[in-house]
Amino acid sequence: MLTARSLELSEPALGPLDLDLPAGSVTLLAGPSGSGKSCLLRLLADLDRPEHGRVELEGRPAESYPAPAYRRAVGYLPATPAFGPGTLRHLTGQLERFGKGSQVADLENALKAVGLDPGLLDRQAAALSTGESLRAALALLVSGNPRILLLDEPTGALDPGATALVESVIRERADAGTAVLWVTHDPEQAERAGEALYHLEGAALKGPERDRARFGPIMQRFQTAVPERGGAHGG
Numbered sequence: 294m295l296t297a298r299s300l301e302l303s304e305p306a307l308g309p310l311d312l313d314l315p316a317g318s319v320t321l322l323a324g325p326s327g328s329g330k331s332c333l334l335r336l337l338a339d340l341d342r343p344e345h346g347r348v349e350l351e352g353r354p355a356e357s358y359p360a361p362a363y364r365r366a367v368g369y370l371p372a373t374p375a376f377g378p379g380t381l382r383h384l385t386g387q388l389e390r391f392g393k394g395s396q397v398a399d400l401e402n403a404l405k406a407v408g409l410d411p412g413l414l415d416r417q418a419a420a421l422s423t424g425e426s427l428r429a430a431l432a433l434l435v436s437g438n439p440r441i442l443l444l445d446e447p448t449g450a451l452d453p454g455a456t457a458l459v460e461s462v463i464r465e466r467a468d469a470g471t472a473v474l475w476v477t478h479d480p481e482q483a484e485r486a487g488e489a490l491y492h493l494e495g496a497a498l499k500g501p502e503r504d505r506a507r508f509g510p511i512m513q514r515f516q517t518a519v520p521e522r523g524g525a526h527g528g
């Protein structure tokens with residue numbers, strides 16, 4: 294279980310906020326574009342440090358863990374993952390050396406589960422398409438079997454078929470005991486996929502809301518308004 298207590302950042306303004314990610318559950322994070330969702334994920338992933346407050350993994354402060362142990366326990370998927378040079382197979386070998394626990398066989402299965410051909414293992418990872426990179430990065434993460442998954446719009450660049458596959462992979466991980474935090478802009482996906490919803494309003498984090506019927510109405514408030522056409526030049 295991952296918790297944040299009195300977490301505060303000034304650039305961008307976030308918090309003070311509290312958050313709990315229970316094991317075996319999908320928690321959603323929503324909010325307007327630019328509200329700080331990605332910045333909050335980076336704090337939880339211990340990639341950035343808060344100005345005040347703390348993140349705790351199973352009751353211990355994040356900064357008390359050696360970085361590799363924290364990375365092994367807390368998997369973070371950025372909205373636009375970028376791979377360094379080398380094939381996915383090569384990158385997996387590196388992860389194994391760092392004790393990340395990723396096995397090629399597990400990765401092959403994870404690639405298939407998100408709708409990718411395991412032949413992708415031997416392609417240059419940096420040359421993968423946006424949707425391939427997103428799914429390959431997710432497959433790499435889940436094959437390392439982290440206790441926590443922090444996912445920044447994991448279906449943002451995907452078609453409906455790939456979205457359904459990714460949703461079921463995430464559900465399987467949660468059912469196996471992983472604590473998931475999932476950033477989404479899609480109210481229907483939120484109602485399908487999540488057990489609890491936090492949402493950013495200004496610097497404040499509201500929630501968790503547990504009534505699924507309220508997820509959609511809360512999230513509709515964050516949709517960017519489309520200006521009405523017409524007026525003097527309409528027609």
Ligand SMILES: Nc1ncnc2c1ncn2[C@@H]1O[C@H](COP(=O)(O)OP(=O)(O)OP(=O)(O)O)[C@@H](O)[C@H]1O
Nearest residue numbers: 304305306324325326327328329330331332333372
């Ligand atoms: N390192 C930084 N220093 C200062 N401001 C930052 C930094 N990183 C991001 N920001 C700003 O903080 C705000 C929140 O960014 P963030 O990426 O967290 O938003 P978001 O809620 O994830 O948005 P979206 O839904 O569009 O992905 C933005 O205005 C962004 O420009």
